Amino acid sequence: MTAIPAPRSGGGRGGRRTNWEKWGWIYMRASGVLLVVLIFGHLFVNLMVGEGISQINFGFVAGKLANPFWQWWDVAMLWLALIHGANGMRTLVNDYVSRPKVRTALKVALVGSTAALIALGTLVVFTFDPCLGADEFPDLVLSICNA
Amino acid sequence: MTVESGGAVKAPPIETPKRGLRAPAGTLYRGTEGMWSWVLHRITGTAIYFFLLVHVLDTALIRVSPEAYNAVIGAYQTEIMGLGEVALVGAIGFHALNGLRIILIDFWGWATQHHRLLFWIVIGLWVVLMIGFTPRHLINVFSH
Numbered sequence: 001m002t003a004i005p006a007p008r009s010g011g012g013r014g015g016r017r018t019n020w021e022k023w024g025w026i027y028m029r030a031s032g033v034l035l036v037v038l039i040f041g042h043l044f045v046n047l048m049v050g051e052g053i054s055q056i057n058f059g060f061v062a063g064k065l066a067n068p069f070w071q072w073w074d075v076a077m078l079w080l081a082l083i084h085g086a087n088g089m090r091t092l093v094n095d096y097v098s099r100p101k102v103r104t105a106l107k108v109a110l111v112g113s114t115a116a117l118i119a120l121g122t123l124v125v126f127t128f129d130p131c132l133g134a135d136e137f138p139d140l141v142l143s144i145c146n147a
Numbered sequence: 148m149t150v151e152s153g154g155a156v157k158a159p160p161i162e163t164p165k166r167g168l169r170a171p172a173g174t175l176y177r178g179t180e181g182m183w184s185w186v187l188h189r190i191t192g193t194a195i196y197f198f199l200l201v202h203v204l205d206t207a208l209i210r211v212s213p214e215a216y217n218a219v220i221g222a223y224q225t226e227i228m229g230l231g232e233v234a235l236v237g238a239i240g241f242h243a244l245n246g247l248r249i250i251l252i253d254f255w256g257w258a259t260q261h262h263r264l265l266f267w268i269v270i271g272l273w274v275v276l277m278i279g280f281t282p283r284h285l286i287n288v289f290s291h
Contacts, residue, residue: 029253032246039239048280052287053232056220058213065209078203085196092189117203124210 024087031080038077062130071125078121086114180266188245191238198235229288233281240276244269 047053064070089110097103205223208215222228248265251258258265 029250032243032250036243036247040243043236043239047232047236047284047287051291052284053224053229054287054291056223058209058216061206061209061216081199082203085192085199088192089196092193113200117200120207121203124207128210 028084028087031084035077035080035084038073038080041073042077062128065125065128066130075122075125078125079118082114082118082121086110180263184245184248184266184269187241188249191242194238195235195242224288224291226288229285232288233277233284236280236284237273237277240273240280241269244272244276 046056065074090107093103093106093110097106205219208219223232245266248258248262248269251265252262253259
């Protein structure tokens with residue numbers, strides 16, 4: 001019979017190592033509360049105010065990303081949501097994938113895609129130039145760029 | 148739960164769910180609010196995750212060119228995608244409200260005991276949210 005370690009004994013690994021599962025558990029709750037505020041705000045401003053989804057185009061997003069408030073709002077959402085989502089998917093992989101090699105491969109894919117999208121999104125938000133392409137597409141960019 | 152003088156914890160009597168003959172048997176958990184909130188949390192979480200992967204990529208096109216961004220966002224403004232956005236907001240709304248319910252259950256004894264009532268409160272708030280969102284969004288989608 002397999003001995004089951006006592007609750008809160010660190011899973012029998014000794015109590016000195018960092019309990020990553022505990023920090024993952026805390027992260028899901030802390031990021032979850034922040035994401036409720038950030039994503040509900042994001043959806044309200046993009047889908048409910050004005051003409052909703054019909055108003056979204058290059059100029060709309062460029063206007064938002066010209067403002068440091070929305071830059072940080074979007075970057076916070078990007079990091080918190082991708083890590084929250086990837087950690088949730090890790091839970092599903094642990095629950096439903098029984099072959100160790102497939103499990104490891106899927107977790108490597110999760111870490112890789114999360115790191116790549118966080119790097120891409122953060123770079124886009126902070127290196128975005130609203131007047132990019134002003135010469136090529138004068139009708140599409142903000143009027144301020146053609147002045 | 149009440150803690151007695153000796154430090155022993157006395158659990159309240161567990162409600163046995165009323166079931167018909169065709170309901171799953173064997174555990175107290177299967178087939179009740181606890182199971183369905185768990186199932187819906189997993190399904191909505193997975194759906195939102197895959198949308199998020201695509202959404203970061205499509206938004207990144209803002210850095211490529213105005214033409215590329217407007218082309219991809221145009222796909223989100225079609226009638227079919229408009230209905231899909233109702234489903235997406237519905238999934239996000241449920242995942243958010245049920246997530247808050249999970250936090251309450253984790254940290255507050257009253258919520259732990261009344262988790263089934265809280266599930267129906269989540270459903271009620273979700274219905275209110277969707278009644279507020281759906282007509283406005285569909286008008287924006289179908290009037291353009």
